[in-house]
Amino acid sequence: KQEVTQIPAALSVPEGENLVLNCSFTDSAIYNLQWFRQDPGKGLTSLLLIQSSQREQTSGRLNASLDKSSGRSTLYIAASQPGDSATYLCAVMGAGNNRKLIWGLGTSLAVNP
């Protein structure tokens, strides 16, 4: 049974810092891994989607890596800004017929001006 863990649960950093969010999963048989952002009172926004055959994806100041063999993904945020404050969620899509997203509990990020 796939389990997704995110560390740390909460993070508070000063503006301008580079930071890394971690996601680990127990079953390496995945179809893809996705990072989302959730703002209070709003839905989820997809940030990056990494297919199982890929090692990383980049979008602006965000870079996500995937190491299937070790069951790990990291989300790197460069030069953090107060607007980056949100909860970041990692989700793994199972392979084969088990195509459903299994979610971590998220990392709550606060970027202080």
Added chain:
Amino acid sequence: KAGVTQTPRYLIKTRGQQVTLSCSPISGHRSVSWYQQTPGQGLQFLFEYFSETQRNKGNFPGRFSGRQFSNSRSEMNVSTLELGDSALYLCASSLVSGGADEQYFGPGTRLTVT
């Protein structure tokens, strides 16, 4: 183009009642997935519909059901509500089924059961 819309945004119900939530996907999207989010369990997959057919289902009791209409709009129904059903219910739409592409989420329906 318009995003995913969910109605109602907030709902208060009493134990034992039933509730129906609605989700309108992005125009052209044929896949709709439903999720339940609670502080303790996080996000959990309920089910996915594609072209009016349920394609995948999570581990929820039969009180949770859904359907999809020919215009891809989807409804989720919960019967005999329990206190533990209080949660944020999110729907997401995508072009294709099976998670191959990006999912776009609606703002959610906040259900409170008293």
